[in-house]
Amino acid sequence: MKLLRRHQSIRRLSYAALAVALLTAAIGIGPAAVDAAASVPPLGTHAKASALIDVESGRILYNKNGEQRLRIASLTKIMTAIVAIENADLSDKVKVSVRAAGKEGSSIYLRAGEEMKLEDMLYGLMLRSGNDAATAIAEHVGGSIEGFVRMMNEKAEWIGLDNTHFMNPSGLDDEGHYSSADDLAKLTAYALHNPTFATIVKTREKKAPNPNESWDYQWSNKNKMLNMYEGADGVKTGYTKLALRCLVSSATRNGQQLAAVTINDRDDWADHRSMLDWGFEHYKLTIVAKQGQPISGYPLAAGRTFRYPLANGEAEQLHSKLSLISSTSTPYALGERGMLQWELGGRTIGVVPVYDAASTRLQWKEKRPLPALDNAASARAGSYSFSATLHAVVRALFGGGA
Structure with a gap:
């Protein structure tokens, strides 16, 4: 009985709760970590x-x-x-x-x-x-x-x-x-x-x-x-x-x-x-996007709050890219409209889902600002889904690759 437990990590959590627990975890570390800022x-x-x-x-x-x-x-x-x-x-x-x-x-x-x-x-x-x-x-x-x-x-x-x-x-x-x-x-x-x-x-x-x-x-x-x-x-x-x-x-x-x-x-x-x-002095945890924040030029909004530690001058180097998903896909039917991806120094540091600006999903209160899925996990999943391929997510978040 006890030996079976090793295949049931965090078994008392529902899939949704597990996804949230994992998404509160780290992104972009290991080989994909951003080099220390020159000003530090x-x-x-x-x-x-x-x-x-x-x-x-x-x-x-x-x-x-x-x-x-x-x-x-x-x-x-x-x-x-x-x-x-x-x-x-x-x-x-x-x-x-x-x-x-x-x-x-x-x-x-x-x-x-x-x-x-x-x-x-x-x-x-x-x-x-x-x-x-x-x-x-x-x-x-x-x-x-x-x-x-x-x-x-x-x-x-x-x-x-x-x-x-x-x-x-x-x-x-x-x-x-x-x-x-x-x-x-x-x-x-x-x-x-x-x-x-x-x-x-x-x-x-x-x-x-x-x-x-x-x-x-x-x-x-x-x-x-x-x-x-x-x-x-x-x-x-x-x-x-x-x-x-x-x-x-x-x-x-x-x-x-x-x-x-x-x-x-x-x-x-x-x-x-x-x-x-x-x-603490040189890398302040900065809000890059807030849940419900409108996306310029689209009737969409960020689905999660995303925070990232930035050194002085790094905020100006952030670049974002919006990727929309097919209206015939399962994630679309579940309310997702795509993903907003951030890069720093040419490397992806975070991704959050986006929803219609009027979506009730944007009204959910977060207990703690959440970072986002690393883009590597999304790429390996083949087509974007914010909750897909749990193991690939963890490997991307904590190991920097599969």
């Missing part, structure tokens, strides 16, 4: 590899050795958490095996035979980096460690993480277990669009029932950025003797969320402050 001052870190991403748009604002495959220690648990959240019920009772209880490395001190709600165990995983929790979660959700690792690698491929491969759910050093700074940035942007994941990684203190003692488990988050950086709201620390210090952090200011990644960094706390400050 250079940024440096002490890390062997690093990356900075705008979470909503998915634009990688900065990287250094971004595609280099490296050991990533407990940053692995970002994937462990999101796979578990998407493929199991948070209310599930997870029974701790002897193998899980005896797992080496960082621990939340689970005992063999103990049962804990999956939701609580995820807090132990992400706040205290419990390798015992990672093992117990993997065995519960995947049926075995091997089964869960397969799910992790399938998810990495599904998202489009081409420089990532997992061998275990904890991040302990293992040959063939690696990722890159760019891939971790993309994975983090994907995961942060899940409200459960986002809530867990920004939590500073958590209590959970302890069946073995009269007192509760109490975990404080190892991520010092939560206390030392204004607006910090995630994500995960990591360390092994071979990977050395690794960190993914996120922060939100003025409605914009950024995530920073460093791998093998002797001064990561300072580097993350500098990276986030640099991103």
